[in-house]
Amino acid sequence: MKIRGLALLLLLLFLVPVVSGCGSPASSGSSQEESLKLGLIPVEDNFPFFVAEKEGLFTKAGLKVELVPFNSARDRDLALQSGSIDGEVADIVATALLRKGGTPVKIVSLTMGATPAEGRFALLARPGADISSPGQLKGRTVGISENTIIEYVADGLLREGGVDPGSVQKVAVPQIPERLQLLLGGKLDAALLPDPFASLAARKGARVILDDTKINRNLSQVVLIFREEAIKQKTPAIKKLLQVYAGAASLIARNPSAYRELFIEKARIPAELRDTYLAPQYSPPQLPRQEEVAAVMDWMVAKKLLAAPYKYEELVDPDLVNPGGNNR
Known part of the structure; x- marks a missing residue:
């Protein structure tokens, strides 16, 4: 009887980790879907993300966002290519070159450049x-x-x-x-x-x-891009991220002086400008215009950086910004 009881006890002890392990992937997957790694270089284009981090806006939205710093665009792009990060703040030229190089990425929103006055x-x-x-x-x-x-x-x-x-x-x-x-x-x-x-x-x-802020047409757009794999797996999280970005941009517009020291630090403002240089305005999330993307594609083809232009739909995902932010 004692031997039989001992055998039963050992069997139960063996089954407990197996049963508990069966439930862990679901919870891990759920957590994974609400987490994002975003690659940023220290320039003013990325400032709203740092304000969101400071104010705890990611956590309030139920997100776990890691802002991964890089000293150069090259290092940032390499991290995206390797899958070490989910997305980054870049530009349309970089987006097309990443796609040409075999990394399927798409633009989910502008972060600067909705008007000629943004991103001088x-x-x-x-x-x-x-x-x-x-x-x-x-x-x-x-x-x-x-x-x-x-x-x-x-x-x-x-x-x-x-x-x-x-x-x-x-x-x-x-x-x-x-x-x-x-x-x-x-x-x-x-x-x-x-x-x-x-x-x-x-x-x-x-x-x-x-x-370029003094001309009628917009030449430069800063864009938020994600790997297509991340877009498919983490659509709700990316939508929340864009909402958080909009909230942070609004905070900056309402009270820029409250974030002055953070701006100087994160945007690496030169010492000579620290007392005079102001944070720019940031528009709510929206898509780049078709003509803006087409102009970049035409230039890249003329420069022989691309054999043929990418279609707008190949570079831009229209389904993540709010309908009111659709700038097509």
């Missing part, structure tokens, strides 16, 4: 240069980051100023701080810079020749 880029002449109009850039050296959104915006601005992009001497300088220093040091006649570097260059004597 400027083409500046070096301090002391005899350049005061776009036409005087012909034959001059212009610092860019080749085959990126920087070059796309530079080409668009030059055309807006009546200048053929082929008439300037483009110099590839991928790192923005280095491009800034070469401009200020007189090693480049001009350079295309995003804010806050454009504002810093102007403060140090560079002259703004062309400014």
